[in-house]
Amino acid sequence: MEPLQIIAIDGPSGAGKSSTAKRIAEALHWDYLDTGAMYRATSLALLRAGLGLEDEAALMGALGNLRLEQKGTAIFLNGEDVSVAIRSPEITRFVTPVSADGRVRKVLVEQQQHIGRRGGFVVDGRDIGTVVFPGAALKIYLTASVEARAQRRFLEQQAKGIPMSLEEVAADIQRRDTADSTRAVAPLRQAQDAVLLDSSDMTLDEVVAQIVAMWRALG
Numbered sequence: 001m002e003p004l005q006i007i008a009i010d011g012p013s014g015a016g017k018s019s020t021a022k023r024i025a026e027a028l029h030w031d032y033l034d035t036g037a038m039y040r041a042t043s044l045a046l047l048r049a050g051l052g053l054e055d056e057a058a059l060m061g062a063l064g065n066l067r068l069e070q071k072g073t074a075i076f077l078n079g080e081d082v083s084v085a086i087r088s089p090e091i092t093r094f095v096t097p098v099s100a101d102g103r104v105r106k107v108l109v110e111q112q113q114h115i116g117r118r119g120g121f122v123v124d125g126r127d128i129g130t131v132v133f134p135g136a137a138l139k140i141y142l143t144a145s146v147e148a149r150a151q152r153r154f155l156e157q158q159a160k161g162i163p164m165s166l167e168e169v170a171a172d173i174q175r176r177d178t179a180d181s182t183r184a185v186a187p188l189r190q191a192q193d194a195v196l197l198d199s200s201d202m203t204l205d206e207v208v209a210q211i212v213a214m215w216r217a218l219g
């Protein structure tokens with residue numbers, strides 16, 4: 001089988017996956033699929049409907065009614081642009097149990113596979129190379145030290161005016177690392193055939209250039 005024209009970028013929170021993926025998509029004139037945003041938008045829909053994960057019938061009903069779209073880098077939930085709303089601290093907390101739920105993952109993974117089936121996508125997430133697109137032509141496992149990731153996230157939060165200390169940001173990153181890598185369903189792990197890239201001492205430009213060069217070397 002021909003490998004799918006997909007670059008899969010997995011890794012822990014704050015490693016720079018989404019900035020990297022967007023830039024690679026621009027460089028190759030491909031589309032970018034932000035799967036984390038899909039889990040976040042689903043969490044927002046459940047929160048707004050006052051639903052948790054306990055009531056199976058209500059959950060399945062809500063998942064059946066979800067209409068998620070990505071246009072460029074903006075995320076739409078049933079036609080509404082929720083790009084800002086899905087980045088709130090409340091959603092960042094709630095998305096951990098939501099994304100650990102096998103029923104939620106099944107629905108979103110099917111949507112992701114459907115969206116990406118024609119290829120020409122850079123996709124970032126936690127299980128893209130292992131579960132969603134195991135046939136991706138290039139798989140990257142992008143990581144960085146907790147310190148480097150916390151420092152970057154801290155500067156981003158400051159720029160957005162979100163008051164969080166460096167210690168709080170680092171604790172949040174560690175909480176998410178543990179939750180994402182120890183969950184029972186589709187835990188975060190490096191695919192066997194993924195290239196490990198540690199961005200702790202690299203600029204975004206360097207990371208992007210390396211991955212684009214790897215892609216070009218394949219073709």
Ligand code: DC
Binds near residue numbers: 125180
């Ligand atoms: O990358 P992010 O922070 O926007 O992701 C939000 C959450 O969704 C995060 O807790 C990990 C989870 N996630 C996942 O489980 N699988 C994916 N493919 C993408 C994100």
